Amino acid sequence: MTLYREPKVFSTAELKMGSGNSGLLVTEVKKNMKLTSDADFAIIDGSPGIGCPVIASISGVNMVLIVAEPSLSGISDMKRIIETANKFNTKLAVCVNKYDTNIENNEKIKQFCQNNKIDFVGQIPFDKKAVEAVNNGLTIVDIDCAAGKAVREVYKETIKILSN
Numbered sequence: 832m833t834l835y836r837e838p839k840v841f842s843t844a845e846l847k848m849g850s851g852n853s854g855l856l857v858t859e860v861k862k863n864m865k866l867t868s869d870a871d872f873a874i875i876d877g878s879p880g881i882g883c884p885v886i887a888s889i890s891g892v893n894m895v896l897i898v899a900e901p902s903l904s905g906i907s908d909m910k911r912i913i914e915t916a917n918k919f920n921t922k923l924a925v926c927v928n929k930y931d932t933n934i935e936n937n938e939k940i941k942q943f944c945q946n947n948k949i950d951f952v953g954q955i956p957f958d959k960k961a962v963e964a965v966n967n968g969l970t971i972v973d974i975d976c977a978a979g980k981a982v983r984e985v986y987k988e989t990i991k992i993l994s995n
Contacts, residue, residue: 858887872993889915894922894993895933896952896985901927901936909940913949922948924992930954952988955981 861875877888887979889895895916899909909925916923925944930937937954958978961971971979 854968856877858890861891863886885912886915889919889921892919892921893921894924894989895919896989897925897938901930901933901940903936906936906940906943910943922992924952924989925949926952926989927943927954929957931956950988950992952992953981953985955985 861873872893875888877885877891889912897909897910906969913923913925927937927940930982931954935948941951943949956970956977958976960976961978962976964971964974964976964979972982973979985994
């Protein structure tokens with residue numbers, strides 16, 4: 832487990848292939864972050880799907896932002912994570928990544944959120960500039976691109992919900 836402090840606090844760990852207990856590892860990373868950091872809040876980037884690491888990521892948090900993919904499996908995973916997060920009685924919001932790869936499913940996700948009174952905080956387009964940025968060791972908010980602009984908006988809307 833490693834904790835980085837410059838310029839922001841960042842905690843990470845590595846699980847060797849074939850090792851079990853990925854949920855336990857997430858719990859340990861969260862515990863390490865809490866014990867060694869005085870940060871006002873933490874963002875936990877949970878793994879995709881709905882396994883033990885996702886449940887460990889959701890446990891004890893104030894809010895869950897679900898980043899859904901506009902595919903049938905993405906919609907299914909989103910619904911299962913919503914069910915799980917509801918059991919933890921936490922705030923929820925949804926955004927869609929690469930929304931323009933399947934406009935019809937993107938609309939289904941937005942409609943599902945509206946029907947279930949779940950905050951929909953934005954949609955991020957597929958962006959070739961974003962792929963280039965990541966390949967060059969940058970984040971999409973480090974460059975001027977449509978995906979980066981959309982992520983900034985998702986962040987802004989998410990923080991509004993978290994603050995209420």
